[in-house]
Structure formats: C-alpha cells, structure tokens
Amino acid sequence: MDHSGTWSECLWCQQLSRSKQPKRDSSLFRSWTAARGKAFDLSASLTLIVDEPEALGAKLQTLAEQHQGYLQKTGTEVVVMRVRNESLEMVLSEIEKMGKIKQKQISGEDVTEAYQDLRVRIENGEKLRERYLDLLQKASKVEDLLLIERELERLNTELDLLKGRQSHLEKESALATIYVDIQKKVRPGPIGAIFVGIYKGLRWLFVWR
Secondary structure: OOOOOOOOOOOOEEEEEEEEOOOHHHHHHHHHHHOOOOOOEEEEEEEEOOOOOHHHHHHHHHHHHHHEEEEEEOOOOOOEEEEEHHHHHHHHHHHHOOOOOEEEEEEEEEEEEHHHHHHHHHHHHHHHHHHHHHHHHHOHHHHHHHHHHHHHHHHHHHHHHHHHHHHHHHHHHHHEEEEEEEOOOOOHHHHHHHHHHHHHHEEEEEEEO
C-alpha cells in the first residue's frame, strides 16, 4: 500500500434498504459493532409521515440529547441527527414510533484502511522529524542549519494536517448520522372521503375469498 498518496475516506460502502414497515436490523448492527479493529461511518436515512411536522423537531432534539447526541440540522421537512454508534439502533426504534415509516435505508462505510494509512504516515513523519532534529544538533554550517529548519517547518505543518484528519475521522466514525425526511400526513376532505369510501366498496366487489 502506498502511504504517500492522497488521504481518502471513501473506501467501501455497504447498503441495506427497507420499505413499508421495516424491522430493526439487529444482526447488521451487531456485525458492524463486533468487528474488532474496524472503524465504520454509520448512517441511516428514513422518510417519516407524521400528523404535525412542526412538533417533530423538538421530539427529535430531546431524543438526540438522551443519547448524547445533537441535531446537526433542523426544520419542518428535514432533520439531521448525530448520535453515538451504539445508540443508533435504539434511536431508530424510537423514531419509528413517532409516525409511519415510508422508507428506510442504513449504510456503513468502512474507514479502517483510511485510518491505518493516516496512522502509518504520522508515525513515519515523526520518525523523520527525529532524524531532522538529530541532524540539526550536528550541523555546523549556516546553510545546513537553514535547510534543516525549513524541512522541519514543512514536516511539522504536514504532521499537523495529518493529525487533524485523524482526529476528524475518529470523531466521525464514533457518531452515526440519521437523516429524517419529514412528510405531513394527508387526510382526505369531505368529498375525498366519499371517493375513498366508494373505492373501498368497489374494491371488495372484485375480491374473492
């Protein structure tokens, strides 16, 4: 593996979709969380049909806080939640109780290779910095001192960037993202209700038991 290449988070993605009345994907979560030495970015997206979209934001805010999470985005049409990975299954179960689930999708992105790549590059950079510091102590010419100091400054900047990426990746893989698409439940008016009743009556004329 070439550790000098550009760092990338997007390495592998596995998706699972459910529609209508989805069940909790317990086996899927167990397989993700039980993977030793693995780092995953977990996310879920669902469409929730509710009577009062305006009241849902506050409920999701409370739910996120109960599981040491927060709302990244809130509104009457879309809410984005961040919760700890171990709470994802429970939070999804609670959201399903708030309305009717129209569609649900869960995805997991394996970022283990990206994390290991960063770790190796940081370790190699720190070893190189130690060699530069050793050379700096032994250098006697001014031009050599200036050259080594410039290389040290460049290397320190690169290491700071790599460590920042590593910290960001650790935080991202510790929190799951939940995208909630909110739709208002449509109720037929008086005339619409009549047509619904007629439709149901006609439907039974063509049903054989």
